[in-house]
């Protein structure tokens with residue numbers, strides 16, 4: 001928990017020497033509490049005080065990184081319980097399992113299936129970010145071989161899942177340069193697993209059946225010299241898992257309980273009953289994973305490779321981890337749809353992503369090559385922008401001039417959204433273009449373009 005100004009003051013030399021530029025130590029402490037001053041500005045602060053102040057300033061939840069290069073991912077360092085309080089920082093990672101029982105073509109096919117789970121939604125790329133290699137075979141060599149093969153065949157980050165320190169050591173020997181996440185250390189294997197994690201500089205998952213055991217376990221692992229830890233609740237019902245994930249989040253953020261101040265990992269299917277490479281109920285996995293993403297899993301591991309199950313999870317992550325104060329926007333400019341020419345229709349919409357991509361898909365469905373002019377309305381939809389005076393004849397005329405639409409089409413006709421038909425007259429005066437009022441709902445655009453524009 002952050003220290004108050006008075007708590008900081010007690011740790012300062014209290015000589016009021018003014019070397020920090022403040023008239024008194026108390027004034028400096030108050031500035032420090034508000035993060036308007038730096039501790040280094042006081043040259044006389046003791047080493048002991050520095051340690052205490054640094055510990056208090058550390059984030060309540062550790063940031064953990066694994067993978068390398070483009071595949072590197074970060075989880076943790078969250079600061080709030082609820083998104084509206086500020087925002088969530090590091091999006092949940094979705095990992096898909098690959099069993100080490102798979103070999104040859106079967107293994108190759110499974111890796112390709114996982115690699116292909118990449119999507120685009122409202123202009124943003126979404127995808128699975130990690131592969132969880134499961135030691136279903138029980139063999140150290142098979143596990144190490146599968147991990148090495150997957151590392152060579154996928155750009156995704158790796159999570160190595162085994163209960164056996166021997167199998168983990170063998171797999172890390174072949175993949176350490178990819179900085180995999182090592183899952184998982186139980187109370188009886190903590191020492192051996194921590195040794196492997198420390199020597200390879202890889203983060204380690206600690207697993208236990210209760211919060212109490214888990215907090216003891218993280219302290220034990222930390223004492224072995226491993227700082228980057230991920231928490232995993234094992235052997236609980238789904239309901240208890242969700243309940244305890246929320247408790248852990250509250251204890252780490254509200255109480256700054258350091259033993260639980262780490263990101264978390266959840267297996268949607270129980271690792272012990274996993275059937276390696278065989279999909280269980282994909283819909284159920286999607287529903288469970290989305291609940292875990294909301295409350296508060298940093299990494300979810302699923303078995304399914306069904307795109308219809310993955311997309312809801314990734315969409316949930318996209319929505320939850322967007323900044324609630326910044327609407328998702330597209331760049332204001334002219335977007336050609338198909339291969340439009342000087343006779344093609346020109347219409348405008350706003351730069352709120354959801355609005356733009358809905359209009360874009362309906363224009364595409366019309367099969368009439370068109371231009372869509374996107375007006376900067378600070379990421380608001382048509383009616384919201386109009387009500388807030390961010391969409392008016394001036395903003396549209398300015399956007400038309402800036403995009404030089406006169407050079408694109410010869411007809412001087414502009415289709416406007418039906419909801420803002422009221423601005424037709426003023427817009428015609430401001431632009432000297434003929435205004436055509438389009439439909440209110442953009443789902444009617446294909447019909448409008450086919451029947452009204454073409455006839456016109």
Ligand code: SF4
Nearest residue numbers: 016017018020025042
């Ligand atoms: S430099 Fe340090 S000791 Fe001197 S006034 Fe500032 S806080 Fe106090």
